[in-house]
Amino acid sequence: MRDAQVSLPRAMLLHPAIRQVVIDTITAIEIASFPPTVRIRIVQGLRTIDEQNALFAQGRTTPGKIITNARGGRSFHNYGLAFDFAIMYDKDGNGSFETLSWDVNYDFDKDGKKDWMEVVNVFKSLGFAWGGDFTSLSDDPHIEKVFGYGWRELLAKYNAKQFITGTNYVKL
Numbered sequence: 001m002r003d004a005q006v007s008l009p010r011a012m013l014l015h016p017a018i019r020q021v022v023i024d025t026i027t028a029i030e031i032a033s034f035p036p037t038v039r040i041r042i043v044q045g046l047r048t049i050d051e052q053n054a055l056f057a058q059g060r061t062t063p064g065k066i067i068t069n070a071r072g073g074r075s076f077h078n079y080g081l082a083f084d085f086a087i088m089y090d091k092d093g094n095g096s097f098e099t100l101s102w103d104v105n106y107d108f109d110k111d112g113k114k115d116w117m118e119v120v121n122v123f124k125s126l127g128f129a130w131g132g133d134f135t136s137l138s139d140d141p142h143i144e145k146v147f148g149y150g151w152r153e154l155l156a157k158y159n160a161k162q163f164i165t166g167t168n169y170v171k172l
């Protein structure tokens with residue numbers, strides 16, 4: 001995983017059911033598909049239910065502007081089963097990866113394949129779902145694996161404290 005400083009700690013907070021495969025898959029994609037001047041960044045991984053509820057409260061019961069309509073528990077991010085990614089390019093080769101790209105059509109290595117879809121298609125081949133396929137609200141950076149569950153079932157497990165022992169990750 002080339003983006004070890006930021007993405008790896010975020011990956012380590014994903015649900016144990018997907019944590020290692022996400023790390024290994026990102027590593028494999030980076031090595032097999034892209035030159036060293038391309039990295040995959042995990043922009044958002046786990047967002048706990050408490051964090052989501054705090055966001056939801058903002059502008060309603062706490063100061064600030066309303067920034068989300070999603071209550072805690074309604075996002076697969078809340079269970080560590082989803083992550084959002086972007087691609088980092090060192091276009092001028094000076095070792096700086098400061099720019100995050102959300103360009104789904106870019107083909108940096110000119111191999112005739114859109115870089116974004118190279119990432120997406122590997123994850124899809126492993127049973128992950130891509131937010132770009134969501135008909136209700138298309139979400140290109142989003143990748144998730146939900147093991148057949150809906151958020152209501154996961155929230156019920158969470159509220160019943162059906163956790164993997166010693167953690168706050170729900171038992172699947």
Ligand SMILES: [Zn+2]
Nearest residue numbers: 082083084142
């Ligand atoms: Zn997402």
